[in-house]
Amino acid sequence: xxxxxxxxxxxxxxxxxxxxxxxxxxxxxxxxxxxxxxxxxxxxxxxxxxxxxxxxxxxxxxxxxxxxxxxxxxxxxxxxxxxxxxxxxxxxxxxxxxxxxxxxxxxxxxxxxxxxxxxxxxxxxxxxxxxxxxxxxxxxxxxxxxxxxxxxxxxxxx
Numbered sequence: 796x797x798x799x800x801x802x803x804x805x806x807x808x809x810x811x812x813x814x815x816x817x818x819x820x821x822x823x824x825x826x827x828x829x830x831x832x833x834x835x836x837x838x839x840x841x842x843x844x845x846x847x848x849x850x851x852x853x854x855x856x857x858x859x860x861x862x863x864x865x866x867x868x869x870x871x872x873x874x875x876x877x878x879x880x881x882x883x884x885x886x887x888x889x890x891x892x893x894x895x896x897x898x899x900x901x902x903x904x905x906x907x908x909x910x911x912x913x914x915x916x917x918x919x920x921x922x923x924x925x926x927x928x929x930x931x932x933x934x935x936x937x938x939x940x941x942x943x944x945x946x947x948x949x950x951x952x953x
Contacts, residue, residue, distance in 0.1 A: 857946035
């Protein structure tokens, strides 16, 4: 084989790979576009049906989970909001009452979060991340169209 034929074959292979990538990209974009055009109700029904089938929760189990998660999310949100306020005052004695009530249950979650998300401009944003996460989970599971609410109303999973 000559150098020219190897170069020609390499170029042909490269063109084939690029064409395959473009087709895959077009297919992926088409799928994303199709999902984007699906209505929210269809997407929500598909997701919640899948979750209902995977979790195996019956309506009574969903009601019990809602009864536990609702207060848990509320108390957790309050504790993390207290921790946000505590970050404004670095001299707060974390080991003394009443501050230890908010410090003890939240610190095991905040410590690894701080390791992943360092302070921004000297401000600890990890409690804010947890408030957002809890709020998101509360809305997805317990909101008006939450998964557990729909499941407990027998609107999911058949």
